[in-house]
Amino acid sequence: MSTAGKVIKCKAAVLWELNKPFSIEEVEVAPPKAHEVRIKIGAVGICRSDDHVVSGNMVTPLPAILGHEAAGIVESVGEEVTTVKPGASSFPLCLPDSGMCAFRHACILPFNNYVLRICYVSNAQGTLPDGTSRFTCKGKPIHHFIGVSTFSQYTVVDESAVAKIDAASPLEKVCLIGCGFSTGYGSAVKVAKVTPGSTCAVFGLGGVGLSVVMGCKAAGAARIIAVDINKDKFAKAKELGATECIAPQDYKKPIQEVLKEMTDGGVDFSFEVIGRLDTMMASLLCCHVACGTSVVVGLPPDSQNLSVNPMLLLAGRTWKGAVFGGYKSKEDVPRLVADFMAKKFSLDALITNVLPFEKINEGFDLLRSGKSIRTVLMF
Template identity: 70%
Template structure:
């Protein structure tokens, strides 16, 4: 076969190889006319160099084709110059039009109160302003279990999961903030940067968020997941219990590429939700007294936030005394179990503090403890924050005098953080060792053991279980 200065090392079919060989023989006369194989080599190199310049510079100068040129595929190529051979990548015109459906494993919940089923699903390519992400690690959150048990009503079948870290596999048309290869955290609270909520300094609930939506679909009203010929619903715009997922580009943010995914995935929900509830929502002051109801991963993160804010007394409340050692390790000064007292827990806390705590946090999601947390606050200026996801279709009843006297009752979603602005900073703080995540992770399991992870959660034997792929 005639020598060529450029050899493509893609896997070739026999038919393609025969075409290459025939093409080489047919060009022998042209090569002789051009002065031999050395001149022909220079011509070929010049051609590929010009094509490279055209793709990278000329096409990218036009707004209408910039996305296509930026997302062209690259072929592995080996350049031969004399006896020296070295690999390079040369762009070839395979634009977004040719992105393929990916088949992968996902944990599908077909109906409530049933185990997850590991299925092969089809994940469609990202559409305009969407990103397809390869999930590297995902945490099991109590909010996911609320869907399983029916406490949070969502359509079935569905792929749950919302606390994860991954790598961008491909992007849709119009995506400029992310590119393939970026390490990212999916965001169940997006940040479009344009709506009234994003532009306000008072909150973080982007109007484009999908929390509480009964649709379970992407913005165009369709799903990117298919299993056994049936569309599978998305969960709060993330759906991370799968090897690949598709999210809107406002619902993912680039993070430090060196950050360990099996650790920083907790910043996607649990840690940020609790830590921010203390620092962002309640704005705990130095020297204050705090009470935290519920010592799961989020509750322990609240304790970490209170400690970081300089609280002088942090009272941890839980009916599982086995969690007290971890709570004290992370900053709790007192730990109490309501089962050890005959009187209501809010009276116990008032008795411990005089007139009630400065700040209380309900991190369970139970109506009764929400009222108890409010009643445990200082009657005149106490602040109580609801952090746990409330049960669906339930009303709360309380004495309005609890608020009339001066207490403040607040809610907190994702710790009050503006997601795209704050998540990269939180990851950077973790990398600088400003806080720890390891104590929150009690189990690291392969993705196939997702049901075991939920069993540990329900039995109170885990704080955070992380699934790896």
Template identity: 60%
Template sequence: MSTVGKVIKCKAAIAWEAGNPFSIEEVEVAPPKEHEIRVKIVATGVCRSDAHAINPNFKEGLFPVILGHEGAGIVESTGPGVTQFKPGDKVIPLYMPQCGQCKFCLSPKTNLCEKISKIKTAISDQDLMPNGTSRFTCRGKQIYHFMGTSTFSEYTVVSETSLVKIDAAAPLDKVCLIGCGFSTGYGAVINTAKVEPGSTCAVFGLGGVGLSAVMGCKAAGASRIFVIDINKDKFSLAKELGATDCLNPQDFKKPIQEVITEINDGGVDFAIECIGNIAIMKAALECTTVGWGTCTIVGVAVGGQSIPVSPMQLIMGKKINATFFGGWKSVDSVPKLVSDYMAKKFNLDALVTYTLPFDKINDAFDLMYEGKSIRTILVF
């Protein structure tokens, strides 16, 4: 029986308030309106940004909400005016939209789009569809959207500027990682830091984003890749993906930035911070060489904290920048990244520690908090 034009009842994980576990509920998902698409989510990753959104210390978000932004699925139906998608298309929802028409989309200088740049903070304030309404209800209550994607629902509705069609042969339980974690870490190296062949790099944090950055450093031809993490269990995988030196800050009496500068003749050429801790961001900048060292910030700090940077470091030639979705223009780049994965140009599979049924979402978050998983994929 066709579901086109009808309300769909399905399973979703709802965050009713900050700090509490997700509740698996039956939700009602309304049909897509003009320039919207309803997508059946097949697989979704669990990302630290989802945890930030329900962390009471992060910011005041709107509740109840359906989180999730690292998903992949199949188009179920399209709203009026949609011409680029049809039912059955394999797709990846995009928290970084690309309308293709605004001054940002038309500029090669940024991957931002005005569809998101007018949002106060991209992490939590995309809480309704562009017309100011929600497509989700549960127990008679409106449920908020998240980052324009809300992939923690078996069906979701997204704007056509926040969706991209991908290779029909792509395994959705792997390429969902291109929706956030992999693209962010890999792109931070390739697009934002612009790591050069023969250079030296330091990657702080070996979660899914950090390990993707290691892959980026390897692909860019870095000659030496330091990785820094307090979880030694992640070092073997980091080496498989290209790391040359694995450092645990707890093994040293000196600050890790001093250790790196002593080991590597005054510091590395590039440092990539993938944790979201301002003290680590400071350390990452300080471990780069004077003259030309570049520190790229990927992590998002809790509570809107600021990085304590000495102007003298900048005067002496060090640089600091940051990345959002790895600098990729999403609609243009995501299909190409999927194709590169299919051509075995990088190893997404290595990032997947567990694949669990969607009902185990709270277990997946526990595994992340406990440092026992790189990425856990939830499948419906």
């Protein structure tokens, strides 16, 4: 029996309050309106950005359905949708990508994913582009999260925020391309443009940080120095390409000074993949004063600022940021999935736990304890 055009009742994890566990609820998901797509989620990864919302470091209206790193099947489409059809394997995209952005602004730009980033950082109202929600629970509207809300068995997204992918793709693996892998890998190969023979430092060895390591290796870096306080992650980092691993607590001097001594003046490329102001500064300072490039990848705490002496940049350092690895999501995600299917890279090493969706809180406990790289939840 077709569900197109009808309200669907399904399971979802609702965050009602900050610093509280997710509550598995029955929610009602309205059918898609014009230019919208309803997706049945098959697999979803637990990303640190979701936890930043739980802790209050990233602000979004509550109650909300979080989640943004997922893959699924199109269930139905609204009027005027032309890029996907029901039954298509697809990604809900936390960065919209179309001739106009998800807010229907005519803002086409030829370089990188600038427009997408603007939409990403400004989409904090907790709704779809028309200002309304498609979720209801216990008679109350539930907010969306960055336009995707994939901690729900069904979700509704704007057409600009969905990409069709290879139908043969294993959803439990390629869902990582929806955020973590692409963000890290692209930060190295697309944003920093790591060069062959170069020296890199990667601060933070979660799923995104390890994907940065993979990107640095793929780009031909000669030295990849991985930095983390959790030494249990070092073996995995070396498996994926790190040449050296260091822990800041093992040294009496600041870690940036250690790295500068190790590299005769500083690394060529550094990546901060934690989201702390102190490590962002350490990452900047460890790269070479005259020619180093430092990339901020980790999500910074809300409403906190860094004070920076311009002299740190005057001699030639480059300091830049990256959202989604610089990729244009609707164009590049299907290509990355195709590369995965062609065995140009593997995602297996990044997935440490696969759990049923109902164990979402257990998955977040694993993340917070440092015992998982990526936990994938299955519906």
